[in-house]
Amino acid sequence: MLDMELIRKDRDAVAAALAKRMDAAEVDRVLEQIQQLDRERRRLISEIDGERQRRKAEARAYAQAKRAGVEPQVTSDDGRKQVAELEAELDEVQARLRTTMSELPNLPAEDVVPGGKEANRVVKTFGAPPAIEKVRDHVELSRMLGLVDHERGVKLGGSGFWMYTGLGARLEWALINWLIERNIEAGYEFLLPPHLLLDSAGFAAGQFPKFYDDVYHLDKQSAPRGQFLLPTAETAILGAYQDEILETAKLPLKVFAYTPCYRREAAGSHSDERGTVRGHQFNKVEIFQFTLPEQADAALEQMVGHAESLVEGLGLHYQRSLLAAGDSSASMRKTLDIEVWMPSTGKYKEVSSVSWGGDYQARRAAIRYREPGGKQTRFVHTLNGSALATSRLLPAILEQFQQPDGSVLVPEVLRPRLNTDRLTP
């Protein structure tokens, strides 16, 4: 949610920023609508408050007269009806304003360029593509090595699901545990949240209403409050701190969570989205920071650096991209992707997406801090990032560390956990 005050005071700046990710004419239309609703809202509030004030005074006069033994005067009912009507009107205006405002994306940061995927910019590269004579892709490798059973996964959950088996399951689990430990070392507090969330969490994170249909909802019969399966731990973490005033001294507040992520998006049919690259359920470890506004820049750099250190720790070749406005998620001001090299497709694939949300999510979720010295509450800044998504990591490990005989070298840091340095058929 954007700052209404900013729209009032500097609409041009807001419009200019939004135009990086939306049609300029559309931006203008929506902002105009918002300002109209805002004016209407304030007019109604003034009117209602005035009427309430009048009625309160009357009630007090009534009590006073009664105490004094004077016959109190009952005023007409007209005022009441009028307030009820105005309130109904206000409710509607506010609902419309809220919907319109919440559909508006965040303002891209200054250094984020307009445009879509094609405008993303690679800003860093680590390592080099390994020389592999005859490249096998990760689907073939995991089948040969018995790491992932797609057939049985589909038998269990339908298309878009898989089952890790044997060394594959152990590798997946080892990765998750290794990531958890690295995040703890980096000073993040470990959370294991519920996987079924109430709608308020989805709204707070900025995923609703836009992506309402992209998550799995429980039917009202089995869950009257309509919980949904979390699409990322980000939703849970943000929702967990809804409506809170965080202790200023504890900022930046650094937490992380491991959860499976459940998404309805269609499983990949592209050549570069086979196997475990895209599915309805995958594992991800997510890091998150709530910061003071002035801490956000440093936090973003720190989080990207941390996520990269994980990929480096595994020995994978990757690049860092600064996403263009149209390709980063709507709730974010700036997003940096860490993309690993996939030898089979000759492309880089995202394993982590680290973003700075400004106060956009905090405003929706009403997460604040108290200004030191002052009494003012202000919205915190939120930052989130994957650290990391294992369903993308595993294919990269298989492909980058494959050997001519079809075996795969285990990243050194995971060897103690698997009791082997090599995956063999």
Place this chain on the structure above:
RNA sequence: GGAGACUUCGCCUAGUCUGGUCUAUGGCGCCGCACUGCUAAUGCGGUUGGGGUCUUAAAGCCCCUCCCGGGUUCGAAUCCCGGAGUCUCCGCCA
């Protein structure tokens, strides 16, 4: 799933039976000031959050906020209905 108790401005708490200076009590914590030649004690003052209005800004003023949403009433923390949550006991249980 059933029964009961409970939910008050950071924490604890008075107030709810019997509706009206509740414009919410007191303690703890926190902030400021005073005093004592150090951070202890004492005294005084301040301390929910949100919105509106005015303003360069602050102050002021107004409205809402006693778990949430309705209702009754001239008037609701207080009465009525619905919901959420916490605790205790019982039942059920892979």
